[in-house]
Amino acid sequence: MSSDDDEFQIAVVGGGPAGLTAALYGTRLGHDTVLIDRGGGRAAMMADTHNVIGVTEETSGNEFLRTGREQVESYGGTFERGSVTDIERTDDDRFRLSTTDGEITAERVVLATGFSDERPDPPLPRTGKGLHYCLHCDAYMFVDEPVYVMGHGEAAAHVAMILLNVTDDVDLLTRGAEPTWSDETAVQLEAHPVEIVHEEVTGVENDPDTGWLEALEFADGTRREYRGGFPMYGSDYNTGLAESLGCDLTDDGTIDVDDHGRTSEDGVYAVGDVTPGHNQVPVAMGQGAKAGIAIHKELREFPRSTESIARDGPVELDEVPAVSPELLATAIAHEGHAGGPRTDDVADHEETDHEETDDPPTNTGTPAADDD
Numbered sequence: 001m002s003s004d005d006d007e008f009q010i011a012v013v014g015g016g017p018a019g020l021t022a023a024l025y026g027t028r029l030g031h032d033t034v035l036i037d038r039g040g041g042r043a044a045m046m047a048d049t050h051n052v053i054g055v056t057e058e059t060s061g062n063e064f065l066r067t068g069r070e071q072v073e074s075y076g077g078t079f080e081r082g083s084v085t086d087i088e089r090t091d092d093d094r095f096r097l098s099t100t101d102g103e104i105t106a107e108r109v110v111l112a113t114g115f116s117d118e119r120p121d122p123p124l125p126r127t128g129k130g131l132h133y134c135l136h137c138d139a140y141m142f143v144d145e146p147v148y149v150m151g152h153g154e155a156a157a158h159v160a161m162i163l164l165n166v167t168d169d170v171d172l173l174t175r176g177a178e179p180t181w182s183d184e185t186a187v188q189l190e191a192h193p194v195e196i197v198h199e200e201v202t203g204v205e206n207d208p209d210t211g212w213l214e215a216l217e218f219a220d221g222t223r224r225e226y227r228g229g230f231p232m233y234g235s236d237y238n239t240g241l242a243e244s245l246g247c248d249l250t251d252d253g254t255i256d257v258d259d260h261g262r263t264s265e266d267g268v269y270a271v272g273d274v275t276p277g278h279n280q281v282p283v284a285m286g287q288g289a290k291a292g293i294a295i296h297k298e299l300r301e302f303p304r305s306t307e308s309i310a311r312d313g314p315v316e317l318d319e320v321p322a323v324s325p326e327l328l329a330t331a332i333a334h335e336g337h338a339g340g341p342r343t344d345d346v347a348d349h350e351e352t353d354h355e356e357t358d359d360p361p362t363n364t365g366t367p368a369a370d371d372d
């Protein structure tokens with residue numbers, strides 16, 4: 001537990017759905033947690049939110065993220081707007097993070113830095129209104145509609161064929177580039193009703209009222225109507241910090257992790273789009289939750305092992321609960337607390353050194369159960 005302003009148990013880099021969830025779990029499980037986020041990111045690009053149970057479709061990404069930040073802060077988590085420029089392991093096996101605002105020290109680091117989609121050259125439809133970067137989020141919009149896929153590699157060819165699951169009108173636009181898909185994929189493409197268009201795109205026609213794509217114009221003077229489509233030019237993973245810490249990457253360029261988000265480097269976790277797996281909000285949140293719980297298991301102080309009891313003796317009443325005074329006060333004042341917000345108790349905890357009282361609160365904030 002730490003009390004200094006720049007010392008935390010958990011530092012989360014990246015405030016998308018993955019990082020916010022890791023920070024929420026860390027904070028609500030009683031650990032001083034800071035989340036540093038420079039803004040932007042893929043969730044911030046969501047015009048509306050699909051596939052997230054409990055979140056209405058018309059919720060924008062920025063609204064979703066704002067609510068998440070408010071949740072983390074309401075439990076006593078610290079949010080900092082800024083960039084983490086460097087992370088190094090200290091001699092005492094903690095981590096020193098350099099940010100645009102200064103330095104932070106933490107016992108565990110969660111990298112939730114996401115990736116950027118490679119954007120094709122213009123002219124392009126408007127993002128979210130004919131240009132879409134998330135197949136599993138937006139394919140539903142195009143059921144029985146004319147769609148395009150832009151690209152000339154394996155992923156583009158496969159996504160074009162995948163879209164036949166929702167519509168019978170799919171064009172694959174190579175935009176004049178030489179295809180790089182394999183011979184096997186070429187055989188597959190030939191056997192599916194996907195039209196391959198090699199001409200470069202020269203113009204975009206949008207509905208003047210809604211801004212939605214109506215048609216694309218091509219170098220040979222043709223015009224093709226589309227409702228929307230997906231550019232497939234790859235992902236630029238934000239792995240610089242992971243690499244400088246020595247974390248292994250996969251062949252795809254993502255950070256290699258186990259099922260709990262542990263990287264190859266002790267104490268360093270990674271979650272969300274920067275790791276392998278489906279790039280979806282619920283998946284990112286699940287990974288953030290798993291990492292938050294895994295870190296809690298590493299950091300929590302009780303139950304003390306038999307070796308430690310033999311060495312240090314039994315746990316004294318004044319050693320519990322193992323939550324910092326700040327998080328303790330926040331928990332007692334929080335709506336979710338069993339006793340409800342009790343401003344008198346909070347004031348007592350703020351004014352009184354807890355170790356000197358005979359009557360500590362019974363709610364430790366740390367679950368007794370080992371796994372859940």
Ligand SMILES: Cc1cc2nc3c(=O)[nH]c(=O)nc-3n(C[C@H](O)[C@H](O)[C@H](O)COP(=O)(O)OP(=O)(O)OC[C@H]3O[C@@H](n4cnc5c(N)ncnc54)[C@H](O)[C@@H]3O)c2cc1C
Nearest residue numbers: 014016017018038041042043050084114272273279280281
């Ligand atoms: C246009 C679009 C629409 C989408 N729609 C949906 C949808 O409807 N439903 C759905 O389930 N999924 C959707 N997705 C996918 C979803 O957005 C991602 O899977 C999800 O946001 C991944 O969360 P994340 O936290 O891993 O990454 P991100 O949301 O990308 O967040 C990463 C954060 O880390 C920050 N960061 C990176 N490096 C640093 C650093 N060094 N210091 C500080 N901060 C840093 C970034 O600025 C960013 O804020 C959509 C994606 C796009 C692009």
